[in-house]
Amino acid sequence: MAQITRTSLAEQAADMILERVRAGEWPLGSKLPGENTLGPQLGVGRSTVREAIRRLAGQGVLTTRQGVGVFVAALDVVEDWEGLLRRADIVEVIEARTAIEAEAAFLAAERRTAADLRAMRRTLSERDIAVGIEAHVDADAGFHRAVIVAAHNAVLLEMFDRFVPRIREAMIAMLRIRGDYGDPHDQNAHAVIVTAIEAQDASAAASLARDHLRSLRAAVS
The missing domain is CATH 1.10.10.10 (Winged helix-like DNA-binding domain superfamily/Winged helix DNA-binding domain)
Structure with missing residues (x-):
């Protein structure tokens, strides 16, 4: 036995x-x-x-x-974060990103430094000239990360970094189906976020970030 x-x-x-x-x-x-x-x-x-x-x-x-x-501390087992993201619908992930990034843009407008602004402008430019779907998606993630870095909140940054692999996979798949990416209107939607952060208009920065991600949600839903 x-x-x-x-x-x-x-x-x-x-x-x-x-x-x-x-x-x-x-x-x-x-x-x-x-x-x-x-x-x-x-x-x-x-x-x-x-x-x-x-x-x-x-x-x-x-x-x-x-x-x-x-x-x-909890009434049931807390699910593994990576496992949760793998199973999450992409719309759910974008909705969570919207909450994170709108707040990050608000805080970035209040806290950004000259170095933060340079990083946002650099990643915005890299996003504009990226060639190929994968390169474009990576450059886009780099831009959004620069905004969150400017919020100077380690928790928001950690949460965003956990989202990146799931978002990258979904965005590459979506853009391959669409067959195009990086149109001028989309690039401008990112540029105006930087403008609002530079002007320290926290409410506008948050609203612009939220509107951009809501349009992305509409595109994939």
Whole structure:
């Protein structure tokens, strides 16, 4: 007969804890019982409880506060970010980008430096002269990233960087179907965002960024 390993016991204990969280026994933000109480309830030892908690903490369900205890951080397993983006509809991704980039454009108008403006102008020019669909898509991403860099918000930048592979794949596919890219109207839509940021017109910059991405959403939906 095969023996049950400690790893499988920890997995089983983690599943039992998760089911009790899902059932509402421990609401969001509540503290779990200590190892001495939880172990007997689950029918496992303290070391197995600790491993189960580590597993659930890694999945975003629990969080450990040193010297305080273990708390419920989410009511279910937090899905892997890359996995979520791979499965997301491109329209959903563009909608999320709209929220990020409109706010980034607003902040960029308030915080941009001379170096930020130079980077935006350079990437705007690179976007205009890029030859080939893949080169155009990469140059476009470079421009939008320059705007987000100018917002000086590390979280917004990290979120955008996570979107890039998914967006790149979808945009290349879309432009290959259309057979064209980089028309003057589209380039101007990007140029006016830079103008608004340079003028420190935060409301206009945000509105222009939002309008551009909404038009992109309409094109792919």
